[in-house]
Amino acid sequence: AQTVTQSQPEMSVQEAETVTLSCTYDTSESDYYLFWYKQPPSRQMILVIRQEAYKQQNATENRFSVNFQKAAKSFSLKISDSQLGDAAMYFCAYRSGVSNFGNEKLTFGTGTRLTIIP
Amino acid sequence: DSGVTQTPKHLITATGQRVTLRCSPRSGDLSVYWYQQSLDQGLQFLIQYYNGEERAKGNILERFSAQQFPDLHSELNLSSLELGDSALYFCASSEQGQGANEQFFGPGTRLTVL
Numbered sequence: 280a281q282t283v284t285q286s287q288p289e290m291s292v293q294e295a296e297t298v299t300l301s302c303t304y305d306t307s308e309s310d311y312y313l314f315w316y317k318q319p320p321s322r323q324m325i326l327v328i329r330q331e332a333y334k335q336q337n338a339t340e341n342r343f344s345v346n347f348q349k350a351a352k353s354f355s356l357k358i359s360d361s362q363l364g365d366a367a368m369y370f371c372a373y374r375s376g377v378s379n380f381g382n383e384k385l386t387f388g389t390g391t392r393l394t395i396i397p
Numbered sequence: 398d399s400g401v402t403q404t405p406k407h408l409i410t411a412t413g414q415r416v417t418l419r420c421s422p423r424s425g426d427l428s429v430y431w432y433q434q435s436l437d438q439g440l441q442f443l444i445q446y447y448n449g450e451e452r453a454k455g456n457i458l459e460r461f462s463a464q465q466f467p468d469l470h471s472e473l474n475l476s477s478l479e480l481g482d483s484a485l486y487f488c489a490s491s492e493q494g495q496g497a498n499e500q501f502f503g504p505g506t507r508l509t510v511l
Contacts, residue, residue, distance in 0.1 A: 316502075322485060323399070324502035370440060381453030383491070384430065385500060387440040 281306045283373050285388035292361045293396050299346075300356045300391045302371030310376030313347070313354045314385070319367040327369070330354065332376065358393075366395045400424065401503035403488050415476040418506045422469055422490030428452070429471040430491075430500060431463055446471055447461045477480035478510045 282305045304313070315327040330338045330347050337345050342359045357386035358365055368390045375382035400423035410416055422429050431443040440453035446465035457463075460478075465471040475482060485507050489500040 285490050322505055322507075324487060324489075324505075326499050326501075329499070380444070383428065384442040384445060384453055384455060385432075385489075386442070 280377070281308070281311075281373050281386050282323050283371050283386055283388040285371055285391050287391045288389070289392045289394070291394040291396055292358075294361055294363060296361055297357060297359045298361055300358075300369050300371075300393065302354045302356070302388055304354065304371070306352070306373065306374050306375075308375055310379060312374045312376055313345075314357045314372040314374070315343070315345070315354075316370045316372060317367045318370065318390070319364075319366075324370075328356065347379065351377075361395050363395050363397065366393060368392050399501040399503060401488060401490050401501050403486075403503035403506050403507060406504065407507045407509070409511065410478060411511055412478055412480060414475065414478050414510075416478065416508065418473040418486055418488075418508070420471045420473070420488030420490075422471070422501060423490075423501055426490035426492055426501070427469065428491045429465055429469070430488065430489040431457075431471070431473050432487040433484045434487060434505070435481075437481075438484075440487075443473070456487070466506055475508070480510050483510045 284303045313330045314352040315326045330339045346355045365381045370390045371388040402421045404419045427448045430445045434440045443457040445453040463473045485505045488503045489504045491498040491500045
């Protein structure tokens with residue numbers, strides 16, 4: 280079974296600075312997808328960024344980018360120019376890429392609570 | 398707004414009772430997933446339906462059951478409720494099961510068992 284580990288329960292960053300959230304995962308599969316979800320105080324789960332394992336290029340979405348190290352099974356999220364609205368819980372998630380029934384579920388890490396200091 | 402709706406937003410009930418949580422997926426999405434978010438278990442997958450049929454089961458208790466109806470909305474039934482069932486229950490939907498299709502999450506139903 281796949282596991283996802285987020286070793287930083289809490290992080291804080293000054294507004295406008297850059298912060299990196301860590302995520303490692305364990306899998307024996309070679310084809311998979313990785314995601315970062317944001318959960319603000321409203322509790323809504325919002326997809327921030329996704330990465331396909333077969334792609335070497337790191338995904339980027341505006342101020343959000345990832346550092347995907349497949350061999351190290353590491354998938355960190357970098358937030359640049361942090362804004363107050365970035366304050367939230369961030370969850371790393373894994374999804375198998377094997378096209379079998381039942382492989383579409385997301386496996387989540389325990390989350391990192393990010394605080395933005397004005 | 399993800400396009401996924403869940404009702405009710407909040408539910409307070411007593412131990413031993415039975416409740417039904419409802420989810421309407423985004424228009425056109427065939428897959429519905431249920432997840433439970435609790436303080437001690439984190440976010441975990443419960444069950445998935447695809448076009449009316451059960452597709453995958455996760456850590457879902459036998460006291461819990463779900464179904465997906467012909468109009469693709471889904472219901473999660475929780476019975477013989479215990480204090481530990483208090484959690485936020487999310488429904489998510491995606492276009493189809495395969496690929497990197499994003500799962501769109503609903504706002505969740507907060508269940509409190511007293």
